[in-house]
Amino acid sequence: MGTREKILAAATRIMREQGYARATTKEIARAAGFSEAALYKHFADKTEIFLGVLASQLPRLDAMLSDLTPGRGTLRGNLVRVTSTAIGFYAESFPIAASLFSSQDLLTAHRDAVHDHGAGPRTPVSRLSGYLRAERKLGRLPSTADPDSMAALLLGAAFQQGFLKHWDTEAVDATALARKLVKAVVPV
Amino acid sequence: MGTREKILAAATRIMREQGYARATTKEIARAAGFSEAALYKHFADKTEIFLGVLASQLPRLDAMLSDLTPGRGTLRGNLVRVTSTAIGFYAESFPIAASLFSSQDLLTAHRDAVHDHGAGPRTPVSRLSGYLRAERKLGRLPSTADPDSMAALLLGAAFQQGFLKHWDTEAVDATALARKLVKAVVPV
DNA sequence: GTCTATATCCCGATAGAC
DNA sequence: GTCTATCGGGATATAGAC
Numbered sequence: 171m172g173t174r175e176k177i178l179a180a181a182t183r184i185m186r187e188q189g190y191a192r193a194t195t196k197e198i199a200r201a202a203g204f205s206e207a208a209l210y211k212h213f214a215d216k217t218e219i220f221l222g223v224l225a226s227q228l229p230r231l232d233a234m235l236s237d238l239t240p241g242r243g244t245l246r247g248n249l250v251r252v253t254s255t256a257i258g259f260y261a262e263s264f265p266i267a268a269s270l271f272s273s274q275d276l277l278t279a280h281r282d283a284v285h286d287h288g289a290g291p292r293t294p295v296s297r298l299s300g301y302l303r304a305e306r307k308l309g310r311l312p313s314t315a316d317p318d319s320m321a322a323l324l325l326g327a328a329f330q331q332g333f334l335k336h337w338d339t340e341a342v343d344a345t346a347l348a349r350k351l352v353k354a355v356v357p358v
Numbered sequence: 359m360g361t362r363e364k365i366l367a368a369a370t371r372i373m374r375e376q377g378y379a380r381a382t383t384k385e386i387a388r389a390a391g392f393s394e395a396a397l398y399k400h401f402a403d404k405t406e407i408f409l410g411v412l413a414s415q416l417p418r419l420d421a422m423l424s425d426l427t428p429g430r431g432t433l434r435g436n437l438v439r440v441t442s443t444a445i446g447f448y449a450e451s452f453p454i455a456a457s458l459f460s461s462q463d464l465l466t467a468h469r470d471a472v473h474d475h476g477a478g479p480r481t482p483v484s485r486l487s488g489y490l491r492a493e494r495k496l497g498r499l500p501s502t503a504d505p506d507s508m509a510a511l512l513l514g515a516a517f518q519q520g521f522l523k524h525w526d527t528e529a530v531d532a533t534a535l536a537r538k539l540v541k542a543v544v545p546v
Numbered sequence: 547g548t549c550t551a552t553a554t555c556c557c558g559a560t561a562g563a564c
Numbered sequence: 565g566t567c568t569a570t571c572g573g574g575a576t577a578t579a580g581a582c
Contacts, residue, residue, distance in 0.1 A: 173547080191461040195576060205549055210577065212547095268459035271452070271524070273379040281525060291525055319515075319542035327514030329521070336459070337469060337479055354507035355542065361565080383558060393567055395560080400565090404558065 174212045174222075176202045182223050186262065190269035193220075217276065220269070221283050227263050228289060234259060235297045240304035245311065246352055252298065253324050254348035260332030267291075295321045312357060320355050327351050362400045362410075364390045370411050370454070378457035381408075405464065408457070409471050415451050416477060422447060423485045428492035433499065434540055440486060441512050442536035448520030455479075483509045500545060508543050515539050 171179070180202035184193045195216060199206045213219045234255045238248060270277045284290050295318075302317035311317075328348075335342065359367070368390035372381045383404060387394045401407045422443045426436060458465045472478050483506075490505035499505075516536075523530065 187462070189459050189461040189465070191464075194574080196574085204547095206576085207550080207578080208548055216576065265459045267521075268456035271377050271456035272460055273377040274375070276377070276379075277524070291522060316538060316542045319538045322515045322518070323511040323539060323542060326516070326518035327510045330510070330514035330517040333455075333517070334479060336465070350504060350507045351511060354504045354511060357545070382556085384556085392565095394558085395568085396566055398559065 173202075173204065173208065177204070177209060177212060177219065178222050178226055181219055182226065182266070185223065185266050185269060189265060190272050193269075217279060220276065221280060223266060224270075224280055225283065227266060228284070228287075231256075231259055231263075231294055232289070235294060235301070238298070238301045240301060241308050241310070245305055246356055248301075249324065249352045249356065250345065250348045253328055253351055254344040256294070256325055256328035257331050257342075257344040257348060260329045261335040262332075264332040264336060295325050298325060315357070323355055324351060361390075361392065361396065365392070365397060365400060365407065366410050366414060369407055370414065373411065373454050373457060374450070377453060378460050381457075405467055408464065409468060411454060412458075412468055413471070415454065416472070416475075419444075419447050419451075419482055420477070423482060423489075426486070426489045428489060429496050429498070433493055434544055436489075437512065437540045437544065438533065438536045441516055441539055442532040444482070444513055444516035445519050445530075445532040445536060448517045449523040450520075452520040452524060483513050486513060503545070511543055512539060 177198065181193060181198045184197055184201055188197075195206050195209055198219070199209055209216075209219065213222065234252065238252065242248075270280055281290070298321035299317045302311065302315070302320055305311050306313065306315055306317060328351075331342065331347070334340075365386065369381060369386045372385055372389055376385075383394050383397055386407070387397055397404075397407065401410065422440065426440065430436075458468055469478070487505045487509040490499065490503070490508055493499050494501065494503055494505060516539075519530065519535070
C-alpha cells in the first residue's frame with residue numbers, strides 16, 4: 171500500500187469513528203504515520219483528500235449490485251441478499267456521506283466529480299429497479315408490480331437504518347431485518 | 359421574536375443553505391443582526407445553539423403523526439399524506455441532521471438531550487407502526503401485514519429522498535411519489 | 547519523498563465599557 | 565443586553581533542508 175493509499179485509509183477511519191470535524195490534516199497525518207507536509211505532496215488540498223475517500227467508497231456499492239442476475243436463484247433470496255448488504259454498506263458509509271453536508275462547496279465538488287464517472291447516489295436504486303423490471307418481464311413478478319417504488323423502499327429503509335445504527339449502537343441482525351422488509355414488499 | 363429566537367432562526371438558515379462548516383459564530387451573529395458576544399449571553403456555547411436548532415425541528419415531525427386516527431379516512435389516503443409530509447420534512451432537515459456527524463461529541467450530546475424528552479429518530483417509525491397495527495386490528499389490513507416493516511419502508515424511502523433532493527435539486531412531486539410508494543406497500 | 551519549522555488565518559470564547 | 569476589542573488555540577498550507 172503506497173503512501174497515498176495509507177493517507178486515504180487513515181482519513182476514512184477517522185471520519186468514520188470521529189466525524190469530519192476531527193479529521194484534521196494533523197490527525198490524518200498522525201494516523202497514517204506521516205507528517206502533515208507529506209499529505210500535500212500527494213494531494214493538492216484537504217478537499218482532494220476528502221473526495222478521494224468518497225471515491226473509494228463508490229465501487230463497493232457498485233459491486234454489491236453486479237451479481238444480480240435476473241432469473242437466477244429465488245427473487246426473494248436475491249433481494250434479501252442485496253438489502254442486507256445495503257444495510258451494512260450504508261451503516262459504514264453514513265458518517266462519511268453526511269460529511270458532504272459540512273459545506274455546500276464540498277457537496278458540489280463531490281457531485282461534479284462523481285458525475286464525471288456517470289454515477290451517483292441514485293445509481294443503486296436505478297440498478298435494483300432495472301433488475302426488478304427484468305424479473306417482471308420473466309414473469310417472476312406480477313405485471314402490476316412497480317420496480318421503481320420497490321427499489322426505493324428497500325434501499326431507502328436500508329439507508330435510514332444506516333443513520334439509526336449510529337444513533338444508538340443497538341445491534342441489528344441485518345439479514346433478519348432484510349427478510350422482513352423484502353417480505354413486506356414482494357407479493358407472494 | 360426575541361433575540362434568542364432570531365439567533366436560532368439565523369443559525370438554522372445558514373446550516374440549511376451553507377452547511378455546518380460555514381455556520382460559525384461570526385456568520386450566525388451577522389445574519390441575526392447581533393454581535394458575537396450577544397450569542398454568549400443567550401447560549402452557553404456553540405453546541406447549545408446547535409442543540410437549540412435541532413430541538414426546534416423535532417416538534418414539526420411529531421405533529422405530522424398526531425392527526426393519524428385509525429379507522430378515519432381511507433388507509434391509503436392517510437399513508438399518502440404522512441409519507442408526502444415526511445418527504446418534505448426530511449428534505450428540509452437533512453443537512454442539519456447530517457451535521458450531527460461532524461463530531462462524535464455533537465451526536466452524543468444531541469442524543470442525550472433528545473433522550474430526556476423521550477423521543478428520537480425512531481419515534482416516527484414507531485408511531486406510524488402503531489397506527490398500522492391499530493388499522494390491522496380494525497380489519498383494514500390483512501392479518502399477515504407487518505406494521506413495523508411497512509413503517510420502516512415508507513419513512514426510510516422518505517428519508518433517503520431527503521438526501522437525494524440535496525444531491526441534484528431535481529424537483530420531485532412529493533404527493534405523486536408518496537402515492538406510488540404507498541401503493542407498493544399496501545396490498546389492495 | 548519526507549521531514550521540521552513556520553506563516554497565516556480564522557474560530558470560539560471572554561473582558562470590560564455602556 | 566449589547567457592543568468593541570482582543571486572547572489563545574488550532575486549522576490549512578508552505579518553505580526549505582535532507
